[in-house]
Amino acid sequence: MEEFVGKLWHKLISRAADQSHAQAAVSLNEMRTAVGILFRALGGDGGLRVETATATEHGARRRWLQRIAGSGTAVELAWRDGETLRLPAQVALFPERGLNRDLYLWLAALAASADDEQNLPRPWLARNQVLTKRVLKRYPGLQSRYARLCAAQLALRPTPDTLKPDEAAQEQAIQQALRDPGSVVTLPPARRAPQPVYLWLHPSPPGQTAVGGSDDDDADESGGKTSDEETRKRHGERVDATEREAGLIALRMENLLTWGEFVNVNRATEEDEDGSSAPLEMETLSITRNKRTVASRLRFDLDLPSSEYDDHALGDGILLPEWDYRQRALLKDYCLLQPMLARDVVPLELPPHLRRTAQHLRRQFEALTQNRTWLRAQPDGSEMDLSAWLEFAVARHSGHPIREQGLYRDFRNNQRDLACLLLADLSLSTDAAVNNEQKIIDVIRDSLFLFAEALSAVGDRFAMYGFSSRKREHVRFHTLKDFDEPYDGAIRGRIQAIRPGYYTRMGAALRQASRLLGRQPAGRQLLLLLTDGKPNDLDHYEGRYGIEDTRQALHEAREAGHYPFCVTIDQHAGDYLPHLFGPGNYVVIRRPDELPRQLPLLYARLTGN
Incomplete structure (x- = not known):
C-alpha cells in the first residue's frame, strides 16, 4: 500500500510540475527528413548526420513544484560537432504544433550557419547572436518565423522583477539579445546559470x-x-x-537497485x-x-585465419591511398589491399532453387539482345550499298559537288559499348538473418548467381568482386569473376564459396574496383556497389571518417569516367547515401529477399535496355 501511494504521489506531482504540451508535441523522427534537407540546402555540412541530443544539466533556478518532483534539472538543447547535428528527441515547448515544428527548422538553419564559426570560438551569448543575425540576413523569409518563435520563447521566460538582482540583469540581457540580436555584448555575471534558451545552440555541448x-x-x-x-x-x-579483491566490501542494501x-x-x-x-x-x-x-x-x-585455411593471396598486396577529411589530404600508400581467390573451389551447376528464375531472366535478356543488322552508308563493307550509290550517281550527274563516301554496307553485330563491375560487401554484418531460412550472405550469393546468368545471356562484359577488411593493413579483395573469364561452373563455385567476415573499408575497395574498370575499352563503365550498411572498420575508419573517404573514392571514380551506383538493403541508407552517391544514384531494397530478382532488372534499367 505504501509503495502504491508513493507511485501515485510521484505521478501526480510530476504531472503538475511538467510544463510541456504533449498534445502539440513534434518528434525528431517526424522532422528528420525536413531538417536534413533544410540544413544542407542552407549550406550545412552534407556529411553530418541528424541525431538525438542528450539532456544536460542547466543549473538554472527551478520552480518549487519541480524541486518537489525532482524534475527539470536537465534539458535537451541543439548542438553540433564534426560528425553530427544533435537536436531534441521531441519538442513540446509551445502549445501550438506549428511552433514546435518551426523550432526544429530554425535550429537547423542556425546550425547550418555555424560552419563559419567552427574555428572562431566566441562566448555563448555573442556566438548565438552572431548566428541569428547571419541567418536572418541571408534568409529574410525566416524573419517572420523567428519573430513568432521569439515571442513564444519570451512568454515562457521568467519576469526579471521576480528574480534576484544579479539574475534579473542576466535575464534582461538574454531577452534583449533575443529581441534584437547583436545588441548585447556580454552576459552579466550571476550566482546561477540562466534559464535555457531553446532558440539558441547549446552553451557547452x-x-x-x-x-x-x-x-x-x-x-x-x-x-x-x-x-x-x-x-x-x-x-x-x-x-x-x-x-574488487582488496579488503572488505561495505554493502548498502538501498543501492542494489540503483x-x-x-x-x-x-x-x-x-x-x-x-x-x-x-x-x-x-x-x-x-x-x-x-x-x-x-x-x-x-x-x-576477428583474428585472421592461418594461411593454411585462408583463401589464396594473389601477390604481395596493392598499396592504395586513403582520404583524411580532417587534414583534407590524400594519404599516399596508406592501405594495403590483398587480392584473394577462393581455395579448393569445386565447379558447380546453378543451385536448383534459382534455375526457374534464371531461365526467365535469360529469356528476358536474350530478347533484349540486338540481332545482327545491315549497317548502311559505311566507308567500307562486304558489298555495295545500292541506295547510297544511286544517290551519289544522281547528284554527280546533276552537277552537284559531292564526295564519294559511304557507298558500302556491312552485316555486323550491333553490340553495346559498356562494361560493368559488381562489387559486393562481404563484411560480418552479412551474417545477419533475413528470415527464418536465409541470411544476408545467402541473399547476396543468390543475387550474384542471377546477375551473372542475366549478363552472360545479354553478352555484356562484366566482372564481380567481393571485399571485407580488418584495419588498413588488410583489405581483402575477393576475385569472383574477372572481365576476361567466361561465366562457367568454376565461377559459380567461387560465388558459392563466399562467406561473411571482418569489416567494411569501402574506400580502398572502390579505388581498386575503379582501377580494374578503367582498364576496359568500353565507352560506358558502370561500377555497381552491393552493400548492407555504411563503411566501418576496427580502427578510426568509423562515422564521418569512413563516410568521407568513401565519398572521395566515388569522386575519383567519376573523375575517371565511371558511373557509380549503389544497391543497398540498409533501411537507414537515406541518412548517408545521398551524401555519398548523390540523389538518384542509389536504390534501397526494402525487402532483402527480393534482391536476387531485382538486381538484374535494375541493371537492365541502368544500361538502357
Whole structure:
C-alpha cells in the first residue's frame, strides 16, 4: 500500500510540475527528413548526420513544484560537432504544433550557419547572436518565423522583477539579445546559470570522448536499428578500475537497485548484456578498463585465419591511398589491399532453387539482345550499298559537288559499348538473418548467381568482386569473376564459396574496383556497389571518417569516367547515401529477399535496355 501511494504521489506531482504540451508535441523522427534537407540546402555540412541530443544539466533556478518532483534539472538543447547535428528527441515547448515544428527548422538553419564559426570560438551569448543575425540576413523569409518563435520563447521566460538582482540583469540581457540580436555584448555575471534558451545552440555541448571506444574495440556490424534514446550523445570519461579483491566490501542494501555516476564496466573481458535502462538515463558514463592479466579468456577480435585455411593471396598486396577529411589530404600508400581467390573451389551447376528464375531472366535478356543488322552508308563493307550509290550517281550527274563516301554496307553485330563491375560487401554484418531460412550472405550469393546468368545471356562484359577488411593493413579483395573469364561452373563455385567476415573499408575497395574498370575499352563503365550498411572498420575508419573517404573514392571514380551506383538493403541508407552517391544514384531494397530478382532488372534499367 505504501509503495502504491508513493507511485501515485510521484505521478501526480510530476504531472503538475511538467510544463510541456504533449498534445502539440513534434518528434525528431517526424522532422528528420525536413531538417536534413533544410540544413544542407542552407549550406550545412552534407556529411553530418541528424541525431538525438542528450539532456544536460542547466543549473538554472527551478520552480518549487519541480524541486518537489525532482524534475527539470536537465534539458535537451541543439548542438553540433564534426560528425553530427544533435537536436531534441521531441519538442513540446509551445502549445501550438506549428511552433514546435518551426523550432526544429530554425535550429537547423542556425546550425547550418555555424560552419563559419567552427574555428572562431566566441562566448555563448555573442556566438548565438552572431548566428541569428547571419541567418536572418541571408534568409529574410525566416524573419517572420523567428519573430513568432521569439515571442513564444519570451512568454515562457521568467519576469526579471521576480528574480534576484544579479539574475534579473542576466535575464534582461538574454531577452534583449533575443529581441534584437547583436545588441548585447556580454552576459552579466550571476550566482546561477540562466534559464535555457531553446532558440539558441547549446552553451557547452557534451564532450567528444567516445564512451567505450578505442582502436581495438569491436566495431558494431549488427546492422540493427537503434532508437533515439540509444543514439544520444553522452559525456564519457576513463577512470581507473577498482580493486574488487582488496579488503572488505561495505554493502548498502538501498543501492542494489540503483545506478551511481560510476559504472565499473570491464569492456575488455565482460560480454554480459545488461537489460537495465539506467545507463540511458545517465548524462556521464565512466568506463574503466581492467589492467589485470587474464590467463585465459575468449575475445571476439576477428583474428585472421592461418594461411593454411585462408583463401589464396594473389601477390604481395596493392598499396592504395586513403582520404583524411580532417587534414583534407590524400594519404599516399596508406592501405594495403590483398587480392584473394577462393581455395579448393569445386565447379558447380546453378543451385536448383534459382534455375526457374534464371531461365526467365535469360529469356528476358536474350530478347533484349540486338540481332545482327545491315549497317548502311559505311566507308567500307562486304558489298555495295545500292541506295547510297544511286544517290551519289544522281547528284554527280546533276552537277552537284559531292564526295564519294559511304557507298558500302556491312552485316555486323550491333553490340553495346559498356562494361560493368559488381562489387559486393562481404563484411560480418552479412551474417545477419533475413528470415527464418536465409541470411544476408545467402541473399547476396543468390543475387550474384542471377546477375551473372542475366549478363552472360545479354553478352555484356562484366566482372564481380567481393571485399571485407580488418584495419588498413588488410583489405581483402575477393576475385569472383574477372572481365576476361567466361561465366562457367568454376565461377559459380567461387560465388558459392563466399562467406561473411571482418569489416567494411569501402574506400580502398572502390579505388581498386575503379582501377580494374578503367582498364576496359568500353565507352560506358558502370561500377555497381552491393552493400548492407555504411563503411566501418576496427580502427578510426568509423562515422564521418569512413563516410568521407568513401565519398572521395566515388569522386575519383567519376573523375575517371565511371558511373557509380549503389544497391543497398540498409533501411537507414537515406541518412548517408545521398551524401555519398548523390540523389538518384542509389536504390534501397526494402525487402532483402527480393534482391536476387531485382538486381538484374535494375541493371537492365541502368544500361538502357
